[in-house]
Structure formats: structure tokens, C-alpha cells
Amino acid sequence: MQNKPVALVTGANQGIGFQIAKDMIAQGFTVLVGSRNHDRGExxxxxxxxxxxxxxxxxxxxxxxxxxxxxxxQEFGRLDVLINNAAISNTTLRPGMTVEEYSKSVRPSNVKLDEIRAVFETNVFGVIAVTQALLPLLRAAPSARIVNVSSGAGSLTRNSDKSNPHRAIFGPVYSASKTALNAMTLAMAIELEDTNIKVNAACPGYTKTNLNNYSGTQTLAEGAAEPVRLALIGADGPHGSFSNAAGPMPW
Structure with a gap:
């Protein structure tokens, strides 16, 4: 077992995950860069x-x-932090299609079920599968952290408010997958509340990444800030929370 704490960041070969990995190394961690394509990870x-x-x-x-x-x-012998960052927003967004146009094509009345399944497979079931596989290592760590990278787009409280200007794009694919991820975060937190593991969900904000065709308004450094903060919290830090850089968010 190595002496330095170890963090795994899924989907870390680009975007927010890449920045999270850089920031965690700056905090003294050995970082495992999870990537579907090994060459891109290298x-x-x-x-x-x-x-x-x-x-x-x-x-x-x-x-x-x-x-x-x-x-x-076998190679590292420990895992102190798991940041479930890997996500997809859609499988059918065509080049040149705006977010609004895509949203109209995936309303509850017309969305293809395969589109929902594909996004949920990564954003929800993938998080559960990875967490289950790595939970033995996290349980063995002296003070472990799980951070699920979510989104305010999944907030039921915000989207049930008619004054929310982004309410119209809430739908059954990406937004609902983040709602489900929030539910899984809370379920994980309830199960693990008497352990050495703290579980929280982070909203990075609207960050310029491939996920949104680089239409975001925040930098990668800004988007990585809240996931990294939650990865580094002490014993008195939150557990079972959902937050962004401005503070707690409504589920």
C-alpha cells in the first residue's frame, strides 16, 4: 500500500474530470484517471x-x-476518494442542433426509450456499479469520500418553480438522470452514515465542456471547484448533501 492518498476520477481524460484530477494532484493525491479509451487516458x-x-x-x-x-x-492497495464524474448528456444531439431544439425532441410525449436507457446507463447505473465495486476499498480507508457529480438541471424543487427560466428544458433524459443520481446519492448516504465514508452530490455549474458542445459559461477550474471541495472535506463536513459553489442546493 502506498503512503499517499488515492483518488479515482471517472471520465477524467477531458473536461471537468480532467480538471478535478489536476486539482486533486495539487492537493497531494495520487490520482487514477478513469477513461473509457485507455490511450486517451494515457x-x-x-x-x-x-x-x-x-x-x-x-x-x-x-x-x-x-x-x-x-x-x-493490487497496484495501489487503497482508495480514499471516488469522484463519479463520467456522464453523457444525450446520444442523438446532431451537429448544429441547439439545446432548445434537442429538448423539444425528447419530451415525455415523443422521447425514444433507447435514448433514456443509454443516458441512464452511464449517469445512474454506471455510478452505482462503480461505487459497489470500489466500496470495499473505500470502507478500508481511514476517511473516505464519495462525490457524485450531479447538476442543478435535476433539481425537482427548482424545476417545479414556474419562475425558473430553465424549467422548459427539464425532461426525461439528462435532467431526469441527474434527479435519479441525486436520489442514489441520498440512498448511499443513508446506508453509509455510520461509517468512515462521506457521500455528497456536487453541481459544477454550466461549464464549458464537450457535454454541452462548449456552450457553458464557466471555466473548467470553476466547474471543478465544488467536487474537489467535497472530496477534501474533514470529519465535520457535510454528508448526504447537494451543493454548488454558492452553497446548498434544493433536491
Missing amino acids: TATREIGPDAHAIQLDVTDAASITAAAERIT
């Missing part, structure tokens, strides 16, 4: 730094998850 680690290690991890593939968990156990 390329990312060279830029992130010498304490970054590429881990092939497709959160929708059981064999990939098992292999990653076995490698982490």
Missing part, C-alpha cells in the same frame, strides 16, 4: 502530471469495472 495523464495514472474504465461495462477494481487493489 495522453491525459502525461498532461496532468507524474502522480496521475490511467485506468481503463467504462462505467457501462461490468468487466471493465471489475478489472479496474482489481488493478486498484
Whole structure:
């Protein structure tokens, strides 16, 4: 077992996950860069730094998850932080299509069920599968943290408010997947509330990434700030919370 704490960030070869990995290394962690494509993960680690290690991890593939968990156990012998960042927003957004146009194509009345299934497979079931596989290592850590990267787009409280200007784009695909992820975060927190593991959900905000065709208004550093903060909280930090950089958010 190595002396430095170890963090795994899923979907870390680009975007917010990439920045989270860089920030965690700056905080003294060895960081495992989870990536579906191993070569892209290796390329990312060279830029992130010498304490970054590429881990092939497709959160929708059981064999990939098992292999990653076995490698982490055998090669690093510990896991202190799990940041479930890997996510997709859609599978059918065509080049040039605006978010509003896409939203109209995936209303409850017309959405294809395969579209819902594909997004939930990564954003919800993938998070559960990865967490289950790595929970033994996290339980063995002296003070472990699980951070699920969610979104304010999934807030039922916000989207039930007619004054919310973004309410019209709430739908059964990406937004609902983040609602479900929030529910899973709370379920995890309830199960683990008497353990050494703190579980929280972080909203990074509307960050410029491939997920939104780079239409976001925040920088990667701004988007990574809240997930990293929750990964580093002490014993008196929150458990079972949902927050962004401005503070607590409504579920």
C-alpha cells in the first residue's frame, strides 16, 4: 500500500474530470484517471502530471469495472476518494442542433426509450456499479469520500418553480438522470452514515465542456471547484448533501 492518498476520477481524460484530477494532484493525491479509451487516458495523464495514472474504465461495462477494481487493489492497495464524474448528456444531439431544439425532441410525449436507457446507463447505473465495486476499498480507508457529480438541471424543487427560466428544458433524459443520481446519492448516504465514508452530490455549474458542445459559461477550474471541495472535506463536513459553489442546493 502506498503512503499517499488515492483518488479515482471517472471520465477524467477531458473536461471537468480532467480538471478535478489536476486539482486533486495539487492537493497531494495520487490520482487514477478513469477513461473509457485507455490511450486517451494515457495522453491525459502525461498532461496532468507524474502522480496521475490511467485506468481503463467504462462505467457501462461490468468487466471493465471489475478489472479496474482489481488493478486498484493490487497496484495501489487503497482508495480514499471516488469522484463519479463520467456522464453523457444525450446520444442523438446532431451537429448544429441547439439545446432548445434537442429538448423539444425528447419530451415525455415523443422521447425514444433507447435514448433514456443509454443516458441512464452511464449517469445512474454506471455510478452505482462503480461505487459497489470500489466500496470495499473505500470502507478500508481511514476517511473516505464519495462525490457524485450531479447538476442543478435535476433539481425537482427548482424545476417545479414556474419562475425558473430553465424549467422548459427539464425532461426525461439528462435532467431526469441527474434527479435519479441525486436520489442514489441520498440512498448511499443513508446506508453509509455510520461509517468512515462521506457521500455528497456536487453541481459544477454550466461549464464549458464537450457535454454541452462548449456552450457553458464557466471555466473548467470553476466547474471543478465544488467536487474537489467535497472530496477534501474533514470529519465535520457535510454528508448526504447537494451543493454548488454558492452553497446548498434544493433536491
